Amino acid sequence: MLLQNVRPVSKNHKGTDTVDIRIEEGVIKEIGSGLTLNKGEESHDFEGAYVSPGWMDMHIHLREPGFEHKETIKTGCAAAAFGGFTAVACMPNTKPATHTRDVVEYIIKKAESTPVDVHPIGCVTKDRAGKSIAEMGDMKDGGAVAFSDDGDPVYDSQVMRVALEYSSMLGVPIINHEEDLALSRPGHMNEGRVSTRLGLDGTPGIAEETMIARDILLAEYTGGHVHVAHISTAKGVDLVRQAKKQGVKVTTEVCPHHFDLTDEEIERQNFSTNYKMHPPLRTQADVDAMIEGLVDGTIDVICTDHAPHAIEEKEVEFIYAPNGILGLETAWSISNMRLLKTKKLNLNELVEKLCYNPRSILNLEELKIEEGAKANLTFFNTDEEWTYDVKNIRSKSKNSPYIDKKLEGRAVAIFNKGELVLNTLK
Structure with a gap:
């Protein structure tokens, strides 16, 4: 195949x-440049699109x-694949939970026929119940790349300490959903001016920050590697920033919605449940802090x-929606749109957050674009305008705040496992 x-x-x-x-x-x-098409060779002209090593989403x-x-x-x-990702790491809040080797291997086997590499994340605790450590070593041998009880935090500090000690022996991170449940529930959005005006129970930023602080201290004490999942508050970013300066093994990630949208959208969009997530959408100051953290390297990954x-x-009332x-x-x-077009990050810096850093954190092989390297590639542009409408959703579900929004820049193809997947719009 010749990709031109x-x-x-x-x-x-x-x-x-x-x-x-x-x-x-x-x-x-x-x-x-100008390579000649060989007889019987398939070709595709990408008309000047960019190509990078395949992107990875380490939290889905x-x-x-x-x-x-x-x-x-x-x-x-x-x-x-439609989003440009050739690899994903999937969280273990399944049923049964991904807390044994057989479930890890089942997921890997089911994904073999897809063009995307799937790396399971195993549970920290059995059945994600937070009581006793799951079979980490066995799961790692089966293909697990990290451990998390995501959806819920590892709430017991002694359990988290033991998990960090075990995972450090295995050379993999603990990815924690940072939430102090006593402080956060029954919150339905960010606690602040907007939640007060709307009369909704809120989740304060400190519920996230106290758990980040605890995990940083535990990582420092044990020498383990804690990865802060979906960070969303300015103070949380600063906690990670200071810990990194002190040499603590801590990394973190941020989601696009947390550096794009604020809690104002819940009122603006008339309580649309497509704006309900956890951690919740925060304030503009928090959004600005996410971008600052990406720029200065405090935030390692975009997931x-x-x-x-x-x-x-x-399709239920806001307070009842998941x-x-x-x-x-x-x-x-x-x-x-939020990082490249505003000149906050350049292309290479974005590729670092989307490709190199997630693979490094999960101890996966680094991808290269050079002769002799495995072809694992993402093709994308930065200027194409398109509409994310329902007919272009490849997911089985449709719960996105970006439906019918005009977007700029698109992943046009991936190449992985010997297969070229072209992302044509419908």
């Missing part, structure tokens, strides 16, 4: 040169096994927390 007129963006490329890439048997065979919910009415591994991977829900689950929104298919567009 692409502009590589990687650790060795700045997106300034236009080249052709020849792939044979899933390996990059040749890179050069595939829902299978147990909640296939929301999403399946097949539909979730289709959404990932989505892709959380599909069936239509009937979201938390979570889709994210895989719009992540690049939002990142492009």
Whole structure:
């Protein structure tokens, strides 16, 4: 296969040169300008689109096994491919929970037929109940890349301490959903001026920050690696920033909706449940802090927390709706508009957050664009205007605040597992 007129963006490329890439048997065979099409060779002209090593979303919910009415591994991977992701790491709040090796291996096996690499994240505790440590070593041997009870925090500090000690021996991170439940519930949105005006119970930022502070202290004490999931508050970012300066093994991630939208949208959108997620949308000051954290390197990764829900689950009163929104298919567009177009980050810095850092945190092989390397690639543009309407949603669910919104920049294809997937709009 010959992929023509692409502009590589990687650790060795700045997106300034236009080249052709020849792939044979899933390996990059040749890179050069004006390569000649060989007899019997398939070709595709990307008309100057950028190409980077394949992106990875290290925080999504595939829902299978147990909640296939929301999403399946097949539909979730289709959404990932449409969003430009060649790899995902899926959270363990399934049914049964991903707390044993057989569930880890089931997920990997089910994903083999998709063009996306799926890396399961195992539970920290058995059945995510927060009581006793799950079989971490066995799950890692089966393919788990990290451990988390996401959806709920590891609430017991002694359990979290033991988890960090075990995971440090295995060389993998604990990804914690940072929430002090006593402080946060029954909150339905960010606690503040807007929640007060709307009369809704709120979740204060301190509920997130106290758990981040605890986990930083535990990581420092144990020498373990804690990864702060879906960070959303300015003070939380500053806690991570200071801990990194002190040499604590802490990393973190942010979702596009948390550096794009504020809690004002809940009132503006007349209580649309597509704006209900957890952690909740915060204030403009928090949004600004997310961007600042991305710029100065405090925030390592852009992820989505892709959380599909069936239509009937979201079409209820705001306080009864489950938390979570889709994210895989719009992540690049939002990142492009809020970070690249505003000159907060350049292309290489964005690729670092979308490709290199998540793989590094999860101890996965670094991808390269060079002759002899495995062809694992994402093709994207920055200027195409398009509308994210229902007919273009590949996910099984439709719960996104960006439906019918005009977006800029799109992932146009991926190449992985020897397969080129073109993302044509319907």
